[in-house]
Amino acid sequence: MTKIDIGIGAKDREHIAEGLKRLLADSYTLYLQTHYFHWNVTGPMFRELHLMFEEQYTELAEAVDDIAERIRTLDVYAPGTYKAFATLTSIEEVVEVPTAEKMVEILTKGHEQVVKTCREVLKAAQDGEDESTVALVGDRMSVHEKTAWMLRATSKS
Template sequence: MSKIDIGIGEKDREKIAGGLKHLLADSYTLYLQTHNFHWNVTGPMFRELHLMFEEQYTELAEAVDDIAERIRTLGVPAPGTYQAFAQLSSIKEVAEIPPATDMVEILTRGHEQVVKTCREVLKSAQEGDDESTVALVSDRMRVHEKTAWMLRATSQ
């Protein structure tokens, strides 16, 4: 592959991509949790939560692709294994099938964690003058902040 010359130095590209790897791992882990809860939710709010979780995991599936492609655009390999995601993610897997109310709480915390990860990536993207990553990460923050709000509103 030819040399990358997009106006962002190699060290900055690697640092930004490193942060994006964490964002990708968090997003993928949250995607898996959301899909798992979609399949396994039960109780009086079944239909509402089943449909909400489907909307959320569908959105996350597109997001992980966008994040991985940004990492590749910066010239760095994107992680793509469960092992790599487990090492990089700040979101821990849930082994059991929790009650629906706990699912909502777990996903709320997951979305809030992704927002925190976004904030870290945003700093390095701004320092590296990488407006494309800034735009991507800012968009992701808005989605996760809104989703966390909607999940919190469901549990009140």
């Protein structure tokens, strides 16, 4: 393969990719949590939450692919193991099956954490003049901010 020459220096590409790896790990962990909750939600809001969680994990499945491919575009290998994700993620693993209300709370916090991770990556991408990563991360922030809002709205009575 020929050497990469996309106008972003090797140091900047590495720095940006490291942030994207954390974003990938957070997104994948959130995907797993959302899918887990989709399978196990119960209660009066079952149908609404079951469908909402399905929409969310489907969107996240596409997102992890986009993020991993951006990492590869920067000529860095993307992590793809549970072990790697566990060390990179900022989102706590949930082992028990929480109540539906707690699921909404956990997922809200998860989406908010992804927004925080996006903000860190955004700064690195802006500093490295990587407009493609800026666009990707900006789009991800919008999705997670909106999803967190929708989850918060679901939990209000």
